[in-house]
Amino acid sequence: MTEFRSESTWDDDTERRVISTVTGRPHDLTANQWQAVNHREGPLLVLAGPGSGKTRVITRRIARMVETGIAPRQILAMTFTNKAAGEMSARVAKLVSGAFVEVTTFHRFCAKLLRRFGTAIGLQSNFSIYDTSDQMGILREVLHRLDIDSVHYPPGKILSRISKIKNDLISPEQFAQNYAESIGNHWQAVVSRVYPAYQRELLAANAVDFDDLLLHVVTMLQENPEIRGELDERYRYVLVDEYQDTNLPQYHIVHALSFDYPNLCVTGDPDQSIYGWRGAQIENILRFERDFRDVTVVKLEQNYRSTKAILRQADGLITKNVHRKHKDLFTDNPEGNPVELWNFIDAAQEADEIARKIRAGGDEGDRNWSDYAICYRVNALSRQMEVALTRHRIPYQVAGGVTFYERAEIKDLLAYLRLVHNPADQVAFLRAVNKPLRGIGKTTQQKLVRWAGEQGIPLLEAAAVAGRNTALNKRAAKQLEQFSGLMESIAHAQADGVFMLLQAILLQTHFTKEWIGDSSEESRQRLANVEELLSAARQYDEAQGEEGDLEGFLETTALASDLDDVDLEAGAVTLMTLHSAKGLEFPVVFILGVEQNLIPHERSIREGNLRELEEERRLLFVGMTRAEQQLVLTQTYRREMHGRPMMTIPSEFLSEMDLTSIDFMSGSNTDAVWGGQETRWTYAGSDTDSCETQTDERHDDDSEEIQNEVKPQKRSRSMRDERTKTLTETTQSDAGRRSLKANDNAAPLPPKIFQVGSRVLHPQHGTGTVVSLNGISRRQMVTVSFDADELMRTFITDKAPLEPLKG
DNA sequence: AATTGTGTAGTTTTT
């Protein structure tokens, strides 16, 4: 036993002083957590389940390192989001006052490196950072010049392809060469022309896109071993959070900084890898132990967040993933309420009932609005929820949407700032040049772009000498020269800080002139936005003191995210996608639309690959594990998809859990039990009248269109008698349904009871054995393996002429 | 140069 050592440390959550034990381990850390916190030299992998106190471990570990004598400047902690970086940074600062530890995002860190070392790869230090709309601007120019039709080749799609290629660390030259050497399709042909041109334009504009921030750093580190060595030595202790979400460039960066000093600590959870579609490589975390020698692995499996009931269902789900490292999730928390599955007729009812429930929780006084989160797979689902919350007068915030810095007038103003800072910035020039309107229209702009391209000079320079361009008419040339003069004057304005510079711009350009006299709501909003930008600039200046440089301000605006201003204590219900919910926690969580084609998303089903399906499962897992006390999943009977009402199919994930199903579809309830699952059994007879399923017997190429569209009732009888064909095999005519209608006011038919393994009889297919059950209530489905042909067929229990056999 | 019309596509999006 080591010598008794008395020490005390700050509890980062409660600010309570905690006394250490004999082992030196603080009371508020478990043995595993302490092992991670106390680890010093060598690679460390922390596999942290949801709610296992991962952030605490990281911050405490950083504090511990500083306390035990490591120079703060040798520590680098990297996260993905500003928010995570901000929180972590604040917690570290609280633990070790006075010591500055660099806690930053990957992108910010890379931007910083490029400002310093970017010249090594042909970038000037005042480069601009292009967001998606800026990228579009460049790309449109490129497409126009290459005479590529943007209808067949949408810029957005091209960009995402380029992004994918970049994330695979393939340079334009390599891509073009690969294409030349192999038989490519027309998309590759286009990309092999566009990608190099796009990249050239970016460089000419002294600009980088988000991917480039990482990519250029990788290149810079590869081509300059001395810089890599210097940085490796400087950052001797590197920590990376959410390592399961790193992509290839990030992997290279982290490794490049951990070669001579492999004190790399990564934390993450393979089960929460949900950004594979964006290039994140779950393999990075899975192979960590093979990437380094002598890796210490710490597993944090105890959950401090959720009830036993919630954790059990989440764990039950995630264990269905085949490609997975085993983890034993457990909690000492109470059992809590069962996880519920609420069944609704449609999205309107779904939204209304949830709002009603939240209202009741708030009114009873034991819940705050901010206790609730409503999550969904796609943003489109937020709409009806918003309507319902508004109607019930419940305050809410939607994570996502348009970032402040992406609003038109703000981007316009920022374009001036960017142009001051980086006169080569083409997108900024084109944005600013005619706002406010000064008669420099599209044709003039195109002529200027062409001419400047030929001359090989930036647009601003070309504008300054526009008189020499014979293609331009006199008037246009004069306007351009005037604009150039204006920029000159702004750049030389006696401006101390960003705030004053912005004021100079507003003054000299008469930016707000057209809105000032106008009392319309739109103008009012725009002026308010401008005010807000001014105050953001002032705050920035104050925070930075005399240093208040333009570069830093622009970087902050460029790297801002719409998640940054989600305030968890805002006293409002939070609406967000399952993706943006990662890392958050709420007492009560609703997950909307747990339906096939929504989650798992239709795309992941269509691709038919397990990898994508498993990512969808992880996504649901992430959503479920956000809940502390109460978790509710919902599904509806029909839902509008792409504007058309469709019958839904229960998510296949539902059958992988054991949820308490509650039916909101009608008032008349009869209890029933299936496969040990308690269910409120309902027939919504009156409602069945208003909708009808339709056969999808087309065999054209469009047949990937999903399942059964709901049609209004005015259909011929013959149409009504056609068979329903869902994704599943199915259903007998609606004989069953008709009898139901006749029985409208009579006692409902008892449900047929099937269990996995039980024997059944089908009039056409003969006898068989039940293989699995899926779905609930009226849409409970049963998959049967038939004796005759050994084929599996799935039926909607309630519609198929399938009878349980005894024995 | 702004307005109106037409067509088309329609996940998720830490930066």
Next chain:
DNA sequence: CTACACAATT
């Protein structure tokens, strides 16, 4: 159905 981009108007 709706949002968006682009084209064709005035």
